[in-house]
Amino acid sequence: MDMENQKRVKDFSEKYGPKNLVVILGAAEAETAGLAAETVTAGDPTYAGPLSGVSLGLKVYHICEDAIKNEIPSELYEDQVGMMEMVLNVNDIAAEMENIRLKFRK
Amino acid sequence: MSILSGKKIICIGDRDGVPAPSIEECAKAAGAEVVFSATECFV
Numbered sequence: 093m094d095m096e097n098q099k100r101v102k103d104f105s106e107k108y109g110p111k112n113l114v115v116i117l118g119a120a121e122a123e124t125a126g127l128a129a130e131t132v133t134a135g136d137p138t139y140a141g142p143l144s145g146v147s148l149g150l151k152v153y154h155i156c157e158d159a160i161k162n163e164i165p166s167e168l169y170e171d172q173v174g175m176m177e178m179v180l181n182v183n184d185i186a187a188e189m190e191n192i193r194l195k196f197r198k
Numbered sequence: 199m200s201i202l203s204g205k206k207i208i209c210i211g212d213r214d215g216v217p218a219p220s221i222e223e224c225a226k227a228a229g230a231e232v233v234f235s236a237t238e239c240f241v
Binding site: 157 | 205
């Protein structure tokens with residue numbers, strides 16, 4: 093995750109509290125999604141940014157996961173995400189996201 | 199229990215995946231408040 097965005101995530105977590113925040117990702121691949129998810133839960137695994145060694149424990153999901161998709165009006169979801177949903181490997185992304193949430197659950 | 203409704207959302211989009219404005223529209227429609235939204239690109 094971009095250094096500047098890591099700092100912003102950290103600042104917002106301090107401002108609003110981790111229980112009130114949810115991070116939604118739009119990553120193109122499972123690996124990218126997993127890295128970003130780990131960054132906002134357990135800390136930057138590359139030890140490069142402001143979230144290195146900082147465990148925020150934020151809830152994090154990918155926009156294509158069923159749990160999120162089911163909360164959005166279907167017509168709007170189709171307009172905004174439908175095309176990319178066909179192109180992305182949603183199963184791999186969802187599996188990686190669930191793996192990260194289980195692994196780093198507080 | 200809703201994941202999004204009533205929550206504050208950070209949208210991290212991907213230029214090659216789902217961009218942040220799309221995620222933002224979806225989150226708002228689900229009753230969330232978007233506090234930060236950015237689209238990253240990997241070169």
